[in-house]
Amino acid sequence: MKITAQSVWSDVLAIRHQAPLVHNITNYVAMNTTANALLAIGASPVMAHALEEVSDMVGIAKALVINIGTLSEKWIQSMQKAMLQAQSCNVPIVLDPVGAGATPYRTETAMQLLSVAPVAIIRGNASEIMAIVQKGSKTKGVDSLSGSESAVDVAQELSRGSGSVVCITGETDIIVSHSIIAKVKNGHAMMPRVTGLGCTASALCGAFLGVNTSAFAAAVHAMVVMGIAGELAAVQAKGPGSMQLHFLDMLYALTESDIATRIRLTS
């Protein structure tokens, strides 16, 4: 699939028209923010984590977003159950391995969740993705990755191993599907100063997966929209408080022209 400003815009319109239900099992910090971002772009967010209902909720959803930001045992059980149900219903899954590498519990949980069911998109920052890759490749030590291997290499290694589209966000977002690569240079330096924008990026991947069968296109489209909304927000923002507000307003007000004039995408 060819990714262009037009393909991004086409999916934004599809989200606004279809309002895909995105089922999130996510962290306490970002729940409100991600629900608002999904509403702003035009999707329908639902947050549900009880073991008793996750299967039913996945059954009516267009995408499932799993985020381990404030994980605990009960929640992991629900994530697993939801992922299995998503697999059997062909509901695409996004995994956000928040904090993988920071504690063994997070790294191992991220690894374990990847083994439960196929994941359409794994989105994290470079250190999170690297922690998963290092943990997965038993024969390689930490050092072996710190040298010549770039974020692209790491993303490709994880994509090959998992079969997932891997999206590493940072100053440049890298989206990899096996050997295909896209780089999105949209975004603004103030974005990391707003909590939960990484989680929002993952949630938006869910929204785009809800209207596009290509996980690679969905991830790239989501990153372009994130980045451009962030740039437009930064024009008006005086700090991270107003940044957060304008970001939501911009997700809501985004136009075809905003995307066409601002998209910075390379392969």
Added chain:
Amino acid sequence: MKITAQSVWSDVLAIRHQAPLVHNITNYVAMNTTANALLAIGASPVMAHALEEVSDMVGIAKALVINIGTLSEKWIQSMQKAMLQAQSCNVPIVLDPVGAGATPYRTETAMQLLSVAPVAIIRGNASEIMAIVQKGSKTKGVDSLSGSESAVDVAQELSRGSGSVVCITGETDIIVSHSIIAKVKNGHAMMPRVTGLGCTASALCGAFLGVNTSAFAAAVHAMVVMGIAGELAAVQAKGPGSMQLHFLDMLYALTESDIATRIRLTS
């Protein structure tokens, strides 16, 4: 009780002066938003869900707001315990059956909570209230409600069955107490694009219950205030981010004149 702009304003002043303590057992997504809305209108919010303390907290509260938005077993147990204590202390209860109808677990939990103790106000959207009514009337199938029955009929059926005031929010808010009906046409189309404003509506019902013994008046007053604050916010908002901010500012700054000139109430 006659409901007028003056009766609304009188309760707003009472809330500002008395700062009624509203005990919320609510969902993770809307906790911050509803706490801020209660503070903005002048009430004192408290969020407490531990089985060990809900009875004590209810004992010092003026209203109890139960919201099943991110429910799980432990929380349901605490909700039940808090409701029983509220009944024995004559603390009025608001129930928000978030997502009833979306999963059987939510519908059944909403039904079950309604059987624990008398609820002063049930507030939900049309599909949530309909799900409860359909589940409650075993002899009626789903189809029987989709025809000529309106939201008013459904609300009346639930009000008769439960003894509660039923408040269905939407473009027009419908508040029903047995055969008495009020319709509030205040509000703005951007409100559903901000997460947790339905939950906020329920929380404000709690604030008004804290100063008014008529559950019907409390529910109508709360809906008028929600709607007018939303209209005033929308004048300045450029999207859902700024909408949320201005909504809180307007709850705080609401004047007698705002209510008198904007109230759109019919019976």
Added chain:
Amino acid sequence: MKITAQSVWSDVLAIRHQAPLVHNITNYVAMNTTANALLAIGASPVMAHALEEVSDMVGIAKALVINIGTLSEKWIQSMQKAMLQAQSCNVPIVLDPVGAGATPYRTETAMQLLSVAPVAIIRGNASEIMAIVQKGSKTKGVDSLSGSESAVDVAQELSRGSGSVVCITGETDIIVSHSIIAKVKNGHAMMPRVTGLGCTASALCGAFLGVNTSAFAAAVHAMVVMGIAGELAAVQAKGPGSMQLHFLDMLYALTESDIATRIRLTS
């Protein structure tokens, strides 16, 4: 240590440069707000509560902030484990006894946590700190404190008993370390109308503890910064919604001159 505008600014710069990792085990209401405040001032927030990972997370943190705002048994166990690990790693601890006095469960939990490990800073409002002191002094009844004893007396009593710096926030913030006293008169009356700003004050204590070994200086610096950011925010705010936004912007944009011209500190 002499506390001046210069010492405050020096620590603000240190936070911006070092981005100390502040590990929070805090309440659902304030998680997002406090994470955003920590990011705005320049610190690195992490929220993690699973028993399986709190020790590892404390191990890489510069400060641990414990907040009982929405406490429950599982979370208390994690708080205890994290505090023990903090003690063994020399990571300073902040305790925010939210709602102590409101229910016996909260008061007892606050007392119990104080016995787990030495706490560098206890931050609360007057009634919370008083509840702890009254509970701790078995020989004194409630009445004995309501007369001539001031907030300063109560803070001193708790500081002597616990060995902690005690910070009572209110119109004037009182910071006590045994017999040393500082009073910060910065702040604005609209601050209590924004939920979670007390929790934010505690979280900022954690950020300053991350760059300053004096708990007394850290607490005073944090209160000065809170108060001045609040004053600057209030200049632009039209209500609690915009107050919250401008507060974050001001934490981010705070200058040396803002502190030098506005600091209102007495001993």
